[in-house]
Amino acid sequence: MADIRLEGVGHSYDGGRTWALRPMTWTWQSSRAYALLGPSGCGKTTLLNIISGLLSPTVGRIFFDDREVTAVPTAGRNIAQVFQFPVLYEEMSVYDNLAFPLRNRKYPKAEIDQRVRRVSQLLGLDDHLKRRSRRLDPGRQQIVSLGRGLVRSEVAAVLLDEPLTVVDPALKWTLRSKLKEIHRDTGHTLIYVTHDQTEALTFADEVVVLNEGAIVQAGEPTELFLSPAHEFVGHFIGSPGMNVVPAEIAGGVVRVAETDVGQAVSDQEDELEPGPVRIGVRPEFARLGGEGASPGLPVRVTGVDRMGAYNLVHVRAGGHPMIAKTEADTRFAPDTEEFLHFAPDRAFLFRDSVRCGSISPLDGLDGKGAS
Amino acid sequence: MTEQSVTVAGSPVGGEIVTGAAPQDGTPDSRVSVKPKNNRAWLLVLPVVVSVAFTAVIPLMTVVNFSVQDIFSPDDRIFVGLEWFRSVARDPEIRAAFVRTLLFSAQVLLLEIPLGVALAVAMPRRGVWVSVALVIVALPLLIPWNVVGTIWQIFARADIGLGGWTINNVLGIDFNYTLDSTDAWITVLIMDIWHWTPLVALLAYAGLRSIPDPYFQAAQIDGASAWSTFRHIQLPRLRGVLTIAILLRFMDSFMIYTEPFVVTGGGPGNATSFLSILLSKVAVGQFDLGPAGAFSLLYFLVVQIVSYVFFTVLTRSGR
Ligand SMILES: Nc1ncnc2c1ncn2[C@@H]1O[C@H](COP(=O)(O)OP(=O)(O)OP(=O)(O)O)[C@@H](O)[C@H]1O
Ligand SMILES: [Mg+2]
Numbered sequence: 001m002a003d004i005r006l007e008g009v010g011h012s013y014d015g016g017r018t019w020a021l022r023p024m025t026w027t028w029q030s031s032r033a034y035a036l037l038g039p040s041g042c043g044k045t046t047l048l049n050i051i052s053g054l055l056s057p058t059v060g061r062i063f064f065d066d067r068e069v070t071a072v073p074t075a076g077r078n079i080a081q082v083f084q085f086p087v088l089y090e091e092m093s094v095y096d097n098l099a100f101p102l103r104n105r106k107y108p109k110a111e112i113d114q115r116v117r118r119v120s121q122l123l124g125l126d127d128h129l130k131r132r133s134r135r136l137d138p139g140r141q142q143i144v145s146l147g148r149g150l151v152r153s154e155v156a157a158v159l160l161d162e163p164l165t166v167v168d169p170a171l172k173w174t175l176r177s178k179l180k181e182i183h184r185d186t187g188h189t190l191i192y193v194t195h196d197q198t199e200a201l202t203f204a205d206e207v208v209v210l211n212e213g214a215i216v217q218a219g220e221p222t223e224l225f226l227s228p229a230h231e232f233v234g235h236f237i238g239s240p241g242m243n244v245v246p247a248e249i250a251g252g253v254v255r256v257a258e259t260d261v262g263q264a265v266s267d268q269e270d271e272l273e274p275g276p277v278r279i280g281v282r283p284e285f286a287r288l289g290g291e292g293a294s295p296g297l298p299v300r301v302t303g304v305d306r307m308g309a310y311n312l313v314h315v316r317a318g319g320h321p322m323i324a325k326t327e328a329d330t331r332f333a334p335d336t337e338e339f340l341h342f343a344p345d346r347a348f349l350f351r352d353s354v355r356c357g358s359i360s361p362l363d364g365l366d367g368k369g370a371s
Numbered sequence: 372m373t374e375q376s377v378t379v380a381g382s383p384v385g386g387e388i389v390t391g392a393a394p395q396d397g398t399p400d401s402r403v404s405v406k407p408k409n410n411r412a413w414l415l416v417l418p419v420v421v422s423v424a425f426t427a428v429i430p431l432m433t434v435v436n437f438s439v440q441d442i443f444s445p446d447d448r449i450f451v452g453l454e455w456f457r458s459v460a461r462d463p464e465i466r467a468a469f470v471r472t473l474l475f476s477a478q479v480l481l482l483e484i485p486l487g488v489a490l491a492v493a494m495p496r497r498g499v500w501v502s503v504a505l506v507i508v509a510l511p512l513l514i515p516w517n518v519v520g521t522i523w524q525i526f527a528r529a530d531i532g533l534g535g536w537t538i539n540n541v542l543g544i545d546f547n548y549t550l551d552s553t554d555a556w557i558t559v560l561i562m563d564i565w566h567w568t569p570l571v572a573l574l575a576y577a578g579l580r581s582i583p584d585p586y587f588q589a590a591q592i593d594g595a596s597a598w599s600t601f602r603h604i605q606l607p608r609l610r611g612v613l614t615i616a617i618l619l620r621f622m623d624s625f626m627i628y629t630e631p632f633v634v635t636g637g638g639p640g641n642a643t644s645f646l647s648i649l650l651s652k653v654a655v656g657q658f659d660l661g662p663a664g665a666f667s668l669l670y671f672l673v674v675q676i677v678s679y680v681f682f683t684v685l686t687r688s689g690r
Contacts, residue, residue, distance in 0.1 A: 081592045100595070
């Protein structure tokens with residue numbers, strides 16, 4: 001087990017015209033369970049392939065602890081990887097499939113048997129060990145592929161590339177908790193690629209959000225939800241995603257269409273420059289009612305979606321649509337004027353999609369002053 | 372309306388029109404079945420039936436016709452039953468040629484299939500060299516059979532052929548395919564390998580290209596050796612194309628005619644007299660249509676049976 005350190009690692013498939021993965025410096029810490037979350041085509045598979053050595057990066061260097069492995073081929077890196085779709089040795093039995101990585105590495109026979117049986121038991125493959133792997137249904141085939149990734153003991157990391165895409169949803173939950181269990185037992189570094197936020201948030205110690213080839217934020221699931229560092233994280237995590245409203249900073253005050261919303265607070269030491277900015281606030285932290293509280297702004301209700309457990313109230317603020325998540329028993333009639341109040345410290349300011357500050361109550365309102 | 376329906380009812384297309392028309396005018400028609408039945412399918416099968424009749428059945432029937440008669444002249448012929456078949460099957464010369472041809476086909480398959488697969492594995496998977504490799508490999512396939520024969524006839528000659536001369540004078544091995552049976556056999560075999568291994572290679576290459584990248588990546592992750600990757604990923608996925616390659620190469624080599632005819636003319640002695648060469652001698656040279664017909668049918672039968680066996684064994688083993 002080792003920390004996996006990427007130093008300025010980037011990859012381009014077209015000779016440098018576009019980056020599939022922008023040069024990044026990043027460390028995957030030993031024994032942690034990571035979820036790598038991002039939309040289709042953002043470079044998740046590329047990143048995994050670089051770590052496992054299936055792809056050599058266009059630029060940058062890779063270290064396992066202090067050993068540089070940039071030029072080391074896959075076989076020398078000792079990484080397990082499971083692919084998006086089942087990859088099997090089709091004419092072999094399930095047992096032989098699971099034993100294959102161990103036999104290639106000359107494990108003693110008894111140990112092979114013991115490991116194969118343990119993994120097959122964990123993944124519920126016991127009844128299928130003798131069957132030819134290609135006779136299994138795709139979901140089971142993928143579980144066999146997963147098993148091949150988990151059967152080895154001395155791996156630097158286990159990379160899982162959307163391993164449960166083809167698996168039956170009911171089985172997904174079971175398998176995911178099995179994976180967590182295995183992770184706890186073995187202490188492998190685990191990188192789990194997904195574009196499903198629930199999967200990422202429930203699984204990982206740390207979620208790494210990748211967008212357009214760059215890591216936009218990494219943190220614990222709650223952190224990503226409560227405090228998005230990038231507009232993309234706000235959109236991608238949470239359902240529905242974060243509201244984004246264009247605004248303006250003038251004299252330290254955030255304004256939307258001539259209305260003062262709140263005080264602009266910079267994330268850094270220095271003051272925020274006056275000029276255009278975007279407000280981001282999650283529907284969960286946008287509260288209707290509470291006339292005149294700060295920060296907040298007047299809105300017009302345009303419609304309500306009843307979701308059962310909660311309601312989604314659609315409003316317009318100065319011509320921009322927003323959504324507020326309210327209790328199921330609240331009633332808001334369309335075409336009425338309401339006041340949308342932002343929960344304290346949960347409304348943020350973004351410039352060029354990157355967070356630069358937050359909004360606090362206006363002076364003299366809500367009893368709380370802002371600098 | 373009814374009249375029209377009745378007139379077309381007999382034709383395959385008419386079936387549908389009748390069922391459609393009957394309820395409209397209300398006249399019960401005994402030929403109209405309750406269940407709508409569409410006979411149009413027969414019409415679609417017809418072109419195949421006609422073309423198969425002309426390409427295979429009718430020519431074959433004329434051969435069958437010859438094979439059961441003794442023909443002295445167009446007006447003077449007698450029915451002899453299976454007599455010709457018996458004599459052909461007992462003929463020692465034909466039997467020897469049969470064994471010889473079978474041996475030749477076996478050698479062709481044993482050499483060309485592994486060589487072709489090896490060539491395909493060695494060919495680049497992507498990049499600019501793919502097309503270069505394809506053209507070079509495909510080149511022998513574009514040469515007409517008799518030209519191939521002529522090329523090798525000259526190339527292997529001990530006196531003026533580059534290959535034959537080199538073997539004799541540089542390697543110091545006594546080689547003369549016009550005098551020595553083994554040399555003649557080897558020449559014909561190598562010629563066939565040169566000519567047809569590319570076909571196996573191209574088929575295998577197409578099969579290999581259809582294997583998705585993740586399979587090779589998984590093999591790398593699992594620490595598989597190159598041989599192991601071939602054995603467990605590439606070979607299983609070549610089963611389909613190799614079945615085709617084996618069938619094609621068997622049928623073709625078992626019926627080989629032009630090239631040995633041009634190079635050795637079946638000699639020296641009978642060393643390279645394959646079944647087809649013997650057959651043409653009987654049919655065209657001696658104009659014995661009866662024995663030639665029986666010979667052809669038996670020949671045809673053997674090719675069918677062996678091909679069927681190959682096909683069944685290869686597809687069964689894949690399940
Ligand atoms: N072999 C390749 N050749 C050229 N471009 C590629 C290749 N593989 C990926 N790309 C491109 O690089 C970008 C990143 O691809 P990658 O497969 O890493 O995305 P991903 O995040 O894994 O997407 P998905 O969720 O669809 O699997 C995409 O724009 C893709 O089109
Ligand atoms: Mg991918």
